[in-house]
Amino acid sequence: MSLPTPPRPSEAAVNSVVAALQTRFGDRAVTNMAIREQHGHGEGLPAFGLPDVVVFPEMNEEVAFILKTCNDAGVPVVPFGAGSSLEGQLAALSGGVSLDMSRFDKVLDVSPEAMDCRVQAGVTREALNAYIRETGLFFPVDPGANASIGGMAATRASGTNAVRYGTMRENILGLTVVTPDGRIVRTGSRAKKSSAGLDLTHLYVGSEGTLGVITEIQLRLYGTPDSIVAAVCQFDDLDSAVNTVVMALQSGLKMARIELVDEMQMKASILYSQLDFEAKPSLFLEFHGTAFGTAEDVELMQAIASEFGGSKFDFAEKPEDRNRLWKARHNAYHASIAFMPGKSSMSTDACVPISELANCLLETKADVAQTGMTVMMVGHVGDGNFHLGILYDANDPVETEKAEGLSFRVARRAIAMGGTSTGEHGVGVHKIVHMREEHGEAVDIMQQVKNALDPKGIMNPGKVYPASI
Amino acid sequence: MSLPTPPRPSEAAVNSVVAALQTRFGDRAVTNMAIREQHGHGEGLPAFGLPDVVVFPEMNEEVAFILKTCNDAGVPVVPFGAGSSLEGQLAALSGGVSLDMSRFDKVLDVSPEAMDCRVQAGVTREALNAYIRETGLFFPVDPGANASIGGMAATRASGTNAVRYGTMRENILGLTVVTPDGRIVRTGSRAKKSSAGLDLTHLYVGSEGTLGVITEIQLRLYGTPDSIVAAVCQFDDLDSAVNTVVMALQSGLKMARIELVDEMQMKASILYSQLDFEAKPSLFLEFHGTAFGTAEDVELMQAIASEFGGSKFDFAEKPEDRNRLWKARHNAYHASIAFMPGKSSMSTDACVPISELANCLLETKADVAQTGMTVMMVGHVGDGNFHLGILYDANDPVETEKAEGLSFRVARRAIAMGGTSTGEHGVGVHKIVHMREEHGEAVDIMQQVKNALDPKGIMNPGKVYPASI
Numbered sequence: 001m002s003l004p005t006p007p008r009p010s011e012a013a014v015n016s017v018v019a020a021l022q023t024r025f026g027d028r029a030v031t032n033m034a035i036r037e038q039h040g041h042g043e044g045l046p047a048f049g050l051p052d053v054v055v056f057p058e059m060n061e062e063v064a065f066i067l068k069t070c071n072d073a074g075v076p077v078v079p080f081g082a083g084s085s086l087e088g089q090l091a092a093l094s095g096g097v098s099l100d101m102s103r104f105d106k107v108l109d110v111s112p113e114a115m116d117c118r119v120q121a122g123v124t125r126e127a128l129n130a131y132i133r134e135t136g137l138f139f140p141v142d143p144g145a146n147a148s149i150g151g152m153a154a155t156r157a158s159g160t161n162a163v164r165y166g167t168m169r170e171n172i173l174g175l176t177v178v179t180p181d182g183r184i185v186r187t188g189s190r191a192k193k194s195s196a197g198l199d200l201t202h203l204y205v206g207s208e209g210t211l212g213v214i215t216e217i218q219l220r221l222y223g224t225p226d227s228i229v230a231a232v233c234q235f236d237d238l239d240s241a242v243n244t245v246v247m248a249l250q251s252g253l254k255m256a257r258i259e260l261v262d263e264m265q266m267k268a269s270i271l272y273s274q275l276d277f278e279a280k281p282s283l284f285l286e287f288h289g290t291a292f293g294t295a296e297d298v299e300l301m302q303a304i305a306s307e308f309g310g311s312k313f314d315f316a317e318k319p320e321d322r323n324r325l326w327k328a329r330h331n332a333y334h335a336s337i338a339f340m341p342g343k344s345s346m347s348t349d350a351c352v353p354i355s356e357l358a359n360c361l362l363e364t365k366a367d368v369a370q371t372g373m374t375v376m377m378v379g380h381v382g383d384g385n386f387h388l389g390i391l392y393d394a395n396d397p398v399e400t401e402k403a404e405g406l407s408f409r410v411a412r413r414a415i416a417m418g419g420t421s422t423g424e425h426g427v428g429v430h431k432i433v434h435m436r437e438e439h440g441e442a443v444d445i446m447q448q449v450k451n452a453l454d455p456k457g458i459m460n461p462g463k464v465y466p467a468s469i
Numbered sequence: 470m471s472l473p474t475p476p477r478p479s480e481a482a483v484n485s486v487v488a489a490l491q492t493r494f495g496d497r498a499v500t501n502m503a504i505r506e507q508h509g510h511g512e513g514l515p516a517f518g519l520p521d522v523v524v525f526p527e528m529n530e531e532v533a534f535i536l537k538t539c540n541d542a543g544v545p546v547v548p549f550g551a552g553s554s555l556e557g558q559l560a561a562l563s564g565g566v567s568l569d570m571s572r573f574d575k576v577l578d579v580s581p582e583a584m585d586c587r588v589q590a591g592v593t594r595e596a597l598n599a600y601i602r603e604t605g606l607f608f609p610v611d612p613g614a615n616a617s618i619g620g621m622a623a624t625r626a627s628g629t630n631a632v633r634y635g636t637m638r639e640n641i642l643g644l645t646v647v648t649p650d651g652r653i654v655r656t657g658s659r660a661k662k663s664s665a666g667l668d669l670t671h672l673y674v675g676s677e678g679t680l681g682v683i684t685e686i687q688l689r690l691y692g693t694p695d696s697i698v699a700a701v702c703q704f705d706d707l708d709s710a711v712n713t714v715v716m717a718l719q720s721g722l723k724m725a726r727i728e729l730v731d732e733m734q735m736k737a738s739i740l741y742s743q744l745d746f747e748a749k750p751s752l753f754l755e756f757h758g759t760a761f762g763t764a765e766d767v768e769l770m771q772a773i774a775s776e777f778g779g780s781k782f783d784f785a786e787k788p789e790d791r792n793r794l795w796k797a798r799h800n801a802y803h804a805s806i807a808f809m810p811g812k813s814s815m816s817t818d819a820c821v822p823i824s825e826l827a828n829c830l831l832e833t834k835a836d837v838a839q840t841g842m843t844v845m846m847v848g849h850v851g852d853g854n855f856h857l858g859i860l861y862d863a864n865d866p867v868e869t870e871k872a873e874g875l876s877f878r879v880a881r882r883a884i885a886m887g888g889t890s891t892g893e894h895g896v897g898v899h900k901i902v903h904m905r906e907e908h909g910e911a912v913d914i915m916q917q918v919k920n921a922l923d924p925k926g927i928m929n930p931g932k933v934y935p936a937s938i
Contacts, residue, residue, distance in 0.1 A: 169668070196907055418660070
């Protein structure tokens with residue numbers, strides 16, 4: 001298995017681009033080493049590549065200028081949002097320009113009547129939700145990190161609310177995209193649905209900056225529900241927790257969130273946040289609706305959980321109480337890191353059909369046990385998606401290889417069960433080894449599209465597409 | 470504005486393809502004139518193009534053989550599902566092969582546990598729902614006609630249930646596609662979500678047979694709700710009916726169907742089916758959920774409707790009663806045709822943000838009044854989508870031009886309001902004139918993708934993409 005190794009542009013080409021960018025952008029084109037290093041990676045993985053320059057554009061025309069300059073010179077461009085991606089998407093593998101979108105931080109338009117908004121790509125989801133709070137609307141996609149909306153679009157992110165509100169895929173109506181040759185193009189419309197030609201919006205969503213740069217996003221918004229009820233239920237074993245979820249989904253029960261936290265993650269979270277739970281497999285639930293509706297849903301869910309030996313629910317309705325109740329889930333990442341200081345956490349992202357979820361989780365648990373490593377598990381189980389947080393010493397090659405081996409097997413297991421190696425994190429560099437296994441010849445079609453829309457291959461090279469055989 | 474006029478292949482090329490297909494397929498490669506004529510058009514529009522031969526493949530490898538043969542010879546291929554498309558998608562504008570998918574009629578797999586299924590492209594939605602009825606699951610997308618699932622995927626169809634269950638876009642997990650050069654490729658997976666590379670599934674969905682042939686579709690299924698309540702509410706004017714819908718949507722009320730039928734269509738439907746309604750603007754509603762849930766929803770919706778002067782609801786819960794209640798909506802097309810025998814019905818398909826819906830409908834109503842034509846209006850108003858049925862004499866050039874003019878203005882009005890010229894029917898030949906207006910330079914990106922995936926331009930030529938300027 002060979003990873004693609006994008007060729008480095010000539011030093012002269014890089015120098016000409018850096019000079020052109022410094023002339024146009026002044027101190028918004030930065031070659032300071034600390035800034036370049038900060039832009040050479042995301043989170044969680046050691047994947048790293050130093051960009052030659054970091055540019056901070058503020059409008060579409062500036063992005064177009066940067067891309068056209070780089071395209072003419074054959075110099076790579078790596079779009080950079082909030083820096084929270086997990087699969088190595090941000091490493092400038094062959095140098096070039098890191099395009100920092102953080103100054104694209106304006107909410108351009110909010111329409112409470114149409115229940116949509118248009119934001120620049122650098123707006124973070126927390127900033128957006130703060131901005132629109134008083135309209136009574138909210139944007140539901142919540143990947144945990146305070147990612148930028150542009151980055152979430154580029155990786156087709158989702159998170160805890162997806163079981164009810166969908167992922168970025170379902171919540172983007174249209175985009176503004178800058179092409180590698182510097183055209184500024186709008187895709188989609190504000191209509192909820194359309195059959196007007198190729199769905200370019202969903203071609204760019206999830207393309208991880210390999211086809212162009214997403215600069216604006218038209219988003220669907222939702223009314224804040226009248227009633228939000230959070231609940232936690234604990235189980236003696238993972239199997240019972242998962243079977244509760246599967247039965248609830250098959251019965252059509254509407255939940256806004258169904259998160260599984262395994263006993264190891266619960267142990268870490270209890271320690272980290274001094275929580276009054278047992279270190280047992282737990283479901284963190286949230287119900288959205290009318291007061292009647294959520295009461296009915298909770299009752300039905302409690303009945304299903306009880307059949308599988310689940311505990312009596314802990315409830316919360318007020319925002320501060322819900323947050324306290326959900327703390328073990330919200331703090332999972334930090335709790336896992338604090339559990340073994342000095343270790344890194346490698347994240348897996350398997351997603352399988354709901355019918356395979358119990359099998360996949362249990363086989364994975366057995367696999368984890370065989371490794372003897374310390375591994376946490378949390379899951380957006382309503383979507384069939386779960387993450388391992390594999391604690392390992394990134395400076396120890398043996399431990400790193402063990403972590404990589406486990407991560408590899410989890411992805412392949414998901415694919416073999418009809419699922420995907422990555423439910424919401426994207427491919428980056430880390431999941432490329434699974435692309436051919438997961439997609440077969442469809443990978444060649446992806447490469448044909450890539451070649452058509454980025455013929456000089458400047459956009460985020462070395463990511464997503466495996467090297468040709 | 471020039472429409473693309475695809476070049477006709479040479480007679481020798483066509484003859485060689487016909488001979489090759491007859492050799493391989495025997496009496497499944499048909500040159501009988503009646504069959505060719507039947508395959509040269511869809512419904513509603515006069516657009517017509519006679520294919521040279523109609524082929525009835527039965528497996529993926531046969532489709533691959535046909536496409537490869539045609540691609541090598543430069544002969545066009547027009548995929549044909551149930552023949553119910555409305556925008557001229559099926560006209561073989563430059564002859565060639567009509568690829569009739571009706572023998573792809575098998576449901577390949579149903580998983581009640583995963584709530585999904587895999588069907589061949591020629592399976593109709595009614596056949597699918599009959600096949601899975603005893604599992605307690607159903608496939609919700611309902612465009613009215615008993616279309617094939619492949620055709621519905623190719624046009625990104627939706628229909629009355631989309632406000633709750635989404636369109637084909639939201640309900641397709643993956644595809645098998647045959648490329649013009651004869652590769653058989655699977656896209657997507659059975660996972661509910663994935664971030665693994667370019668979203669080829671949604672590139673092919675809605676591509677109207679211009680990139681390849683969809684032969685299999687992996688679909689999401691839904692549990693039949695415990696409680697289904699249908700209701701009809703009548704209003705003194707269109708404005709009140711629409712404002713009821715907008716307020717209901719903004720309040721987060723969950724409805725499975727919200728259909729608007731205007732007074733002219735009601736008049737035609739009452740005559741056609743001897744119904745006990747008034748010829749007034751009416752909302753046809755359906756609520757899905759638990760018994761408690763639907764009762765609560767109905768109560769809230771009745772309260773909103775009453776604020777706008779809506780009548781007391783007519784209700785129905787049993788399937789046969791619901792069907793009787795919804796008859797005026799279900800029979801709308803046939804009722805409109807019967808209303809003025811000898812006339813054809815030209816259908817528009819505007820879809821706008823919900824905030825613009827009242828404006829768009831009222832401006833369109835005024836426009837209709839000025840034409841003096843007989844026009845029916847029905848709308849999937851929960852999506853901001855509505856159709857005019859413009860009755861006109863297809864043999865009268867003056868009347869045809871008037872109908873075309875009205876249809877043109879409706880599409881442009883929707884685009885100007887941030888919407889789309891076609892919410893669910895597709896582009897075909899009839900909406901090509903709006904593509905540049907709606908998408909601007911994004912049309913060029915679509916064309917780049919088309920050229921990359923169908924370099925010889927054999928797939929359904931003359932559709933979707935406007936001629937280059």
